Amino acid sequence: xxxxxxxxxxxxxxxxxxxEYCVIACAEAWRGAGEILASPMGLVPSLxxxxxxxxxxxxxxxxxxxxxxxxxxxxPEGWLPYRQHLELVAGGRRHVMMxxxxxxxxxxxxxxxxxxxxxxxxxxxxxRGAPLNTxxxxxxxxxxxxxxxxxxxxxxVVCGVGYDRAAGLGDAARFHGLxxxxxxxxxxxxxxxxxxxxxxxxxxxxxxEQVREATGFALTVPDEVPRTREPEEAELRLIREVLDPAxxxxxxxxxxxxG
Amino acid sequence: xxxxxxxxDEVVSRLQSGMTLGIGGWGSRRKPMTLVRALLRTxxxxxxxxxxxxxxxxxxxxxxxxxxxxxxxxxxxxIPLEPHYRAAxxxxxxxxxxxxxxxxxxxxxxxxxxxxxxxxxxxxxSDVMRINPHLKTITSxxxxxxxxxxxxxxxxxxxxxxxxxxxxLGNGQYLGPDPYFDDLFCAxxxxxxxxxxxxxxxxxxxxxAPPQSLLLKRLAVTGVVEAPNGAHFTSCSPDYDxxxxxxxxxxxxxxxxxxxxxxxxxxxxxxxxxxKWRKEQAG
Numbered sequence: 243x244x245x246x247x248x249x250x251x252x253x254x255x256x257x258x259x260x261x262e263y264c265v266i267a268c269a270e271a272w273r274g275a276g277e278i279l280a281s282p283m284g285l286v287p288s289l290x291x292x293x294x295x296x297x298x299x300x301x302x303x304x305x306x307x308x309x310x311x312x313x314x315x316x317x318p319e320g321w322l323p324y325r326q327h328l329e330l331v332a333g334g335r336r337h338v339m340m341x342x343x344x345x346x347x348x349x350x351x352x353x354x355x356x357x358x359x360x361x362x363x364x365x366x367x368x369x370r371g372a373p374l375n376t377x378x379x380x381x382x383x384x385x386x387x388x389x390x391x392x393x394x395x396x397x398x399v400v401c402g403v404g405y406d407r408a409a410g411l412g413d414a415a416r417f418h419g420l421x422x423x424x425x426x427x428x429x430x431x432x433x434x435x436x437x438x439x440x441x442x443x444x445x446x447x448x449x450x451e452q453v454r455e456a457t458g459f460a461l462t463v464p465d466e467v468p469r470t471r472e473p474e475e476a477e478l479r480l481i482r483e484v485l486d487p488a489x490x491x492x493x494x495x496x497x498x499x500x501g
Numbered sequence: 502x503x504x505x506x507x508x509x510d511e512v513v514s515r516l517q518s519g520m521t522l523g524i525g526g527w528g529s530r531r532k533p534m535t536l537v538r539a540l541l542r543t544x545x546x547x548x549x550x551x552x553x554x555x556x557x558x559x560x561x562x563x564x565x566x567x568x569x570x571x572x573x574x575x576x577x578x579x580i581p582l583e584p585h586y587r588a589a590x591x592x593x594x595x596x597x598x599x600x601x602x603x604x605x606x607x608x609x610x611x612x613x614x615x616x617x618x619x620x621x622x623x624x625x626x627s628d629v630m631r632i633n634p635h636l637k638t639i640t641s642x643x644x645x646x647x648x649x650x651x652x653x654x655x656x657x658x659x660x661x662x663x664x665x666x667x668x669x670l671g672n673g674q675y676l677g678p679d680p681y682f683d684d685l686f687c688a689x690x691x692x693x694x695x696x697x698x699x700x701x702x703x704x705x706x707x708x709x710a711p712p713q714s715l716l717l718k719r720l721a722v723t724g725v726v727e728a729p730n731g732a733h734f735t736s737c738s739p740d741y742d743x744x745x746x747x748x749x750x751x752x753x754x755x756x757x758x759x760x761x762x763x764x765x766x767x768x769x770x771x772x773x774x775x776x777k778w779r780k781e782q783a784g
Binding site for chain 1: 527554572573574575576581582586587590591593599600601602603604606621622623624625626627628629631632647648649678679680681682
């Protein structure tokens with residue numbers, strides 16, 4: 243990474259937006275991940291992965307969204323067509339951040355359909371690689387609009403495997419592990435005795451009550467809930483000037499939408 | 502060595518209702534759309550379709566040609582949910598075998614290797630096992646004793662593929678970044694029909710591209726069709742990108758209206774209708 247120029251010659255930065263806290267919270271999923279493939283699905287996770295690669299996780303591998311592994315400036319450094327990608331998943335050297343149409347307290351995830359699978363009310367994407375991902379490499383989730391429709395008591399179809407089901411598999415689930423869930427309200431993990439979801443950090447401006455209100459199951463909330471960390475100035479500049487100068491992140495997480 | 506060139510209509514004349522049909526490509530990428538459109542012009546129906554699904558599945562489902570679909574997803578990529586597929590699925594228009602992407606790959610490999618199944622870990626613990634009660638598990642005979650999913654082979658009567666280039670003998674070449682799984686589809690099928698942007702002399706194939714771009718071997722290919730723009734409106738890099746504007750039109754137009762306007766009596770009618778639409782957009 244090139245060293246950012248001294249900050250004092252530039253205009254002062256406006257405070258971080260909600261979208262930028264989300265980028266930071268997503269980036270943190272890959273902290274300490276080492277030399278593995280980061281597979282972000284969706285804009286904010288992609289910005290997070292690239293930010294992590296440019297700063298505290300320089301060994302990460304990233305794709306161009308197609309079949310090339312590319313450096314931060316887009317220089318190809320490898321080839322990863324879908325068949326190799328699926329093999330890499332099975333080998334485990336990867337941390338994916340997927341979306342979720344529904345997710346429950348143990349991290350079971352649904353992207354297949356809403357309603358009874360035999361007669362869906364709303365057909366969605368399908369299983370995609372969620373069963374493969376969750377049994378083979380660390381998996382995190384990004385949810386741009388935290389609501390009771392997404393954070394549900396029970397998902398209609400289990401695509402990504404959660405901790406309760408993994409526990410039932412015994413040794414076959416030895417490579418299972420969920421990282422974090424990031425939403426527009428906060429970051430969540432499974433660091434509880436029964437691996438149920440816990441509020442790990444609140445984005446600035448969000449209250450615990452707000453999160454509880456938007457969550458369809460009983461969330462573990464520690465006595466002291468940390469705030470999602472502040473972006474460093476260099477990180478903020480990277481997000482605004484290098485990674486997303488057009489500001490597409492604000493369309494995924496609008497600033498005024500949440501109090 | 503025979504000349505395997507034929508027309509798209511000749512390809513579909515070899516297909517029958519009730520067949521199991523594999524379709525190459527991935528999502529809205531390098532799909533054999535000229536062949537799919539030719540298929541839509543026949544009355545062939547009752548198909549079992551095996552595909553990493555895109556608009557190929559959307560169109561066949563919308564037209565009511567699918568009895569059973571085997572897939573891991575159906576998407577238009579830049580438009581995540583395929584609206585015509587969704588509509589067909591929500592009115593329970595066909596039977597569905599929904600598996601994971603990796604399981605699907607194992608099924609292709611099993612068929613290509615003439616094996617009844619291949620073991621995979623993916624699927625365990627997920628609802629793949631609940632919604633596919635025909636799937637069985639197998640226990641490792643070695644001391645680990647691990648239980649795995651026995652993914653059955655995905656056999657096909659015929660596979661439809663689109664390539665960048667091919668010769669008249671059936672050697673197929675992709676010039677884009679990803680081969681997807683097209684060679685496996687060919688190996689898993691009794692007959693493989695390959696459309697391509699351009700048929701070239703065999704010697705031409707390796708003049709400008711490395712030998713590893715020769716994905717399909719003629720021994721696995723039954724017929725070759727020259728179909729310029731044959732993946733439209735999906736992508737066929739480097740010859741063309743996805744036609745996003747036209748894909749948006751496809752995604753937002755009710756199926757009967759789209760079919761009426763664009764799926765005329767021949768592929769030339771499709772091209773003419775697309776040209777006309779483009780002119781209207783410009784003017």
